[in-house]
Amino acid sequence: MSFASDTKNELAHIVPEKKCCMLAEIAGFMRTAGSVQLAGGGKFKIVMTTSNPAVARHYKTMIKNYFSIDTAVGMGQDNSIKGGNSYILYIGPENRSEEILRETGILMVKEGLNAISDGIYDGLVRTKCCRKSYLRGVFLGTGKVNNPEKEYHFEIGAEREVLAKDIRKLLNSFVDIHAKITKRKKGYGVYLKAGEQVRDVIGIMGASNQFFKFDEIMMMKGLKSQTYRLNNLDNANIDKSIKAAEKQIKCINTIIEKKGLDFLSAKLKETARIRLENPDAGIEELGRMMSPPLSKSGVNNRLRRIEEIAKEL
Secondary structure, three states, X not given: OOHHHHHHHHHOOOOOOOHHHHHHHHHHHHHHHEEEEEEEOOEEEEEEEEOOHHHHHHHHHHHHHHHOOOOEEEEEEEOXXXXXXXXXXXXXXXHOHHHHHHHOXXXXXXXXXXXXXXXXXXXXXXXXXXXXXXXXXXXXXXXXXXXXXXXXXXXXXXXXXXXXXXXXXXXXXXXXXXXXXXXXXXXXXXXXXXXXXXXXXXXXXXXXXXXXXXXXXXXXXXXXXXXXXHHHHHHHHHHHHHHHHXXXXXXXXXXXXXXXXXXXXXXXXXXXXXHXXXXXXXXXXXXXXXXXXXXXXXXXXXHHXXXXXXXXX
């Protein structure tokens, strides 16, 4: 299974304790995964579609627990998955579909006529627990999250811009979450790209197992990245040290050819001799070979003076 499927399967086993949270989650799922169709005589039918069987079972059970109705379930073709099936939940007029649409904030009255609202009804998301539940519902409806081993990406689809803006507002109501909106071929996407934010939203929705799995993958990727940077830094320092040693030896040889080592003072002569005998040694190692031992800055000062003398010849 994919990381997204595992996340949805875990979320589909969460049953809100409060009635208000149960309604918020049903409304969120209905808003993104559902559509409203005319059933004749000015009545309505609610149709909700998902490709995840656990999600279908979850909302059939929750709708029964909250509204005391049996939701009809059918099968369809999921065009987004090759050879995949979709599960369709139906609520018709005989099961009070109009009352359910009103209670979930989807059906409203405008200028004396029934109208479908575009966004999230504020009365459903007044508390933090209800906002979490509503977020879980919209994610189970049209959400997706990539495998963190490949890339960090969390997204919830919305058909209309008004709904996309409301979902972004809902996400951004949580601490340190900064969702953005992008236009897709069909509708809009409300997304997150920062690993920490994707991980935290998974935790906010209640998928604790997936939260810790995501966090572990993030940590391992961070360690690998740090190791790679340190290796690059070490290699760069080695290259730098080799070039410096080559330059120092070249300067010493210049002095030998033109004046001889005796041209140097006793301390500089000792430094030049030890450097020639140990071309691969680092500055700290050269310092330990001096008599008496010399600090890195002391060795660097002597080698710098040798270079200056070579330039003057």
